[in-house]
Amino acid sequence: MEANKDILILAIESSCDETSASxxxxxxxxxxxVISSQIDIHKVFGGVVPEIASRKHIEIIDLVVDEALSEAGxxxxxxxxxxxxxxxxxxxxxxxxxxxxxALAYTLKKPLIPVHHIQGHIYxxxxxxxxxxxxxxxLVISGGHTHIVLVEDYGKFKILGKTKDDACGEAFDKVARTxxxxxxxxxxxxxxxxxxxxxxxxxRVMLDSNDYNFSFSGLxxxxxxxxxxxxxxxxxxxxxxLCASFQQAVSDVLVYKTIKVxxxxxxxxxxxxxxxxxxxxxxxxxxxxCEKENIYLCVPSLKLCTDNAGMIxxxxxxxxxxxxxxxxxxxxxxxxxxxDIV
Ligand code: KG4
Ligand code: ZN
Numbered sequence: 001m002e003a004n005k006d007i008l009i010l011a012i013e014s015s016c017d018e019t020s021a022s023x024x025x026x027x028x029x030x031x032x033x034v035i036s037s038q039i040d041i042h043k044v045f046g047g048v049v050p051e052i053a054s055r056k057h058i059e060i061i062d063l064v065v066d067e068a069l070s071e072a073g074x075x076x077x078x079x080x081x082x083x084x085x086x087x088x089x090x091x092x093x094x095x096x097x098x099x100x101x102x103a104l105a106y107t108l109k110k111p112l113i114p115v116h117h118i119q120g121h122i123y124x125x126x127x128x129x130x131x132x133x134x135x136x137x138x139l140v141i142s143g144g145h146t147h148i149v150l151v152e153d154y155g156k157f158k159i160l161g162k163t164k165d166d167a168c169g170e171a172f173d174k175v176a177r178t179x180x181x182x183x184x185x186x187x188x189x190x191x192x193x194x195x196x197x198x199x200x201x202x203x204r205v206m207l208d209s210n211d212y213n214f215s216f217s218g219l220x221x222x223x224x225x226x227x228x229x230x231x232x233x234x235x236x237x238x239x240x241x242l243c244a245s246f247q248q249a250v251s252d253v254l255v256y257k258t259i260k261v262x263x264x265x266x267x268x269x270x271x272x273x274x275x276x277x278x279x280x281x282x283x284x285x286x287x288x289x290c291e292k293e294n295i296y297l298c299v300p301s302l303k304l305c306t307d308n309a310g311m312i313x314x315x316x317x318x319x320x321x322x323x324x325x326x327x328x329x330x331x332x333x334x335x336x337x338x339x340d341i342v
Contacts, residue, residue, distance in 0.1 A: 007320055010079045010104070011313030012065065014057045014097030015089025015117045016143065017048045021065040022309035023072035023079070027317030028127050031072030033303070033310035036060050043182050047173065054092035061100050068309070076108055081325075083113040083316025085120065087333035088144065094332035102328050111325040115315045117307075118145055118338045119157070121273035123318075124304040124311035129271075132298050137267050139258045139286075142274030143169035143184070148212050148261050149338060151271075154318050157338045160261055161212025168250065169276045171216035175223045175246050179239050189243045190279050196240025198248040200226060207253050212261050219249055244281075251282045255289050262295050271298040278305040 006026060013020040017038040023031040038056045042048045069075060084101035086094060105112035122138045134154060140147040146163035166174070169186055176185020181192075205218045223246055230237050262270055270290060276282070283299055290297040304311060319325075 003321055007080050007317055008074065008078055009081055009083050009113070009313040009316040009320065010065070010068070010076075011083040011115070011309040011316050012061070012097045012101050013085045013117075013120070013307060013309040013312045014061065014093050015085045016093060016307060017042055017053050018307040019057050019060050019064050019097075020307065020309035021061075021068035022313045023068055023074055024310060024313030024317060027314050028130065030127065030310040030313070031074065032068045033308050034064050034068045034071065035303075035308050036064050039184065045183075046177055047183050048090070050090045050092055053090055054096055057093055057096035061096060065100070076104070079108065079110060081111040081113050081316065081320050082108075083115050083312050083319070085117045085312050086114040086326075086330060087116055087336035089117055089332075089334065091332055091334040094334070098330065098332045102330065106328055111320070112328065112330065113316045113319045113324065114326045114330055115312045115319070116336065116338055117312075118142075118147070118273075119155075119315050120311035122149065122151060122157075122271065123314040124273060124300045124308075125271040125298045127304060127310060127314050128301060129298045132269070132271065135267060136269035136271055136298075137258065137262050137265065138271045138273050139254065139277070140273045141168040141254065141276035143167060143173065145274065146214050146216070147338070148258060150261075150265065150267070155322070159337065159339050160265075161214065161257060163214045163216060164206075165215050165217035166220060168214070168216060168254070169274070171220050171250065172276065174220050178224055178227055179242060184275075186276060186279065189247060190281065192240045193243040193247045193281060196238055196242070196244035198244040199241055200237070200245035202226075202245050202249040204249055204252050207256060212257050214253060214257065216250070219246070247279070247281045251279075251285050254282065255285050258286070259289050259293055259295070263293065268294065269296045269298065272300065273305075275306045278302050
């Protein structure tokens with residue numbers, strides 16, 4: 001599926017704590033991908049404060065969009081359509097990007113394209129891997145989601161497995177907090193684990209369940225119990241070892257279940273998606289498992305794993321080809337399953 005002329009999408013993403021805008025040519029070439037992170041502001045609170053996130057998006061969105069256009073060497077008049085994340089995410093944060101995109105679409109008389117955030121994470125893989133085509137399995141692991149998705153076709157998804165409680169990234173962030181690391185904890189656990197050994201016994205939750213689902217809250221509680229017990233008994237432990245042990249416990253279950261899905265469905269391509277797929281230990285382990293099982297693995301580069309508008313522009317391109325445009329009464333939704341996209 002390709003257009004017979006160049007298509008330029010201006011994409012906007014504001015679903016959580018990153019304000020991002022990108023100019024995307026023909027779905028795959030990112031002429032710019034500007035990301036303004038609020039992490040330093042939320043750090044002091046130990047997590048994202050929704051009201052603050054919305055206010056910061058409002059303050060900066062104009063600048064971010066201007067920078068994305070100037071970096072790409074384009075003006076508003078060059079743009080064919082505006083793509084924007086409308087679900088899922090923090091509702092106030094989503095509304096900032098959506099309202100901005102609607103105003104642009106109205107003023108410029110350009111189509112408005114609604115994009116599902118998780119679809120964006122999955123499509124990030126198309127940007128760098130020109131050979132990737134559906135059907136494939138995607139392991140989506142972010143701060144808000146943990147899904148194994150069957151990507152049957154462009155825009156056609158089936159959730160085969162998901163978390164029963166905390167999202168994978170949420171577990172990383174909460175465990176990090178337990179041992180005094182700041183938000184977001186995932187990258188710090190990744191770094192410390194490199195200096196530690198996985199010698200602390202933690203459970204592989206739901207490894208033997210006869211489905212493709214996950215649970216992370218029990219693992220998080222086990223870490224908490226371990227830390228509390230160590231405090232009460234005055235037993236010293238190395239944070240590095242705890243990070244390595246936690247990371248190994250998460251990775252063992254993710255890798256086992258994801259490979260099992262690929263084998264059960266006889267699908268030979270796997271694409272990682274979402275912030276936690278930036279985890280170096282997981283990347284290494286899933287790579288080894290895929291090599292062993294002869295599965296083609298697609299892993300986005302680090303910048304495209306976490307939230308960015310480039311991935312939203314990639315979805316925007318395919319939706320543009322399908323003329324999947326929204327009216328200006330489009331609303332934002334905090335929750336929307338990826339297999340509910342119409
Ligand atoms: O996809 P993302 O940027 O935002 C959401 O849509 O949620 O994911 C953010 C999550 C956070 O929980 C963060 O701790 C986690 O991704 N993360 C990592 C790493 N980098 C980011 N988790 C483990 N290892 C990493 N290197
Ligand atoms: Zn995300």
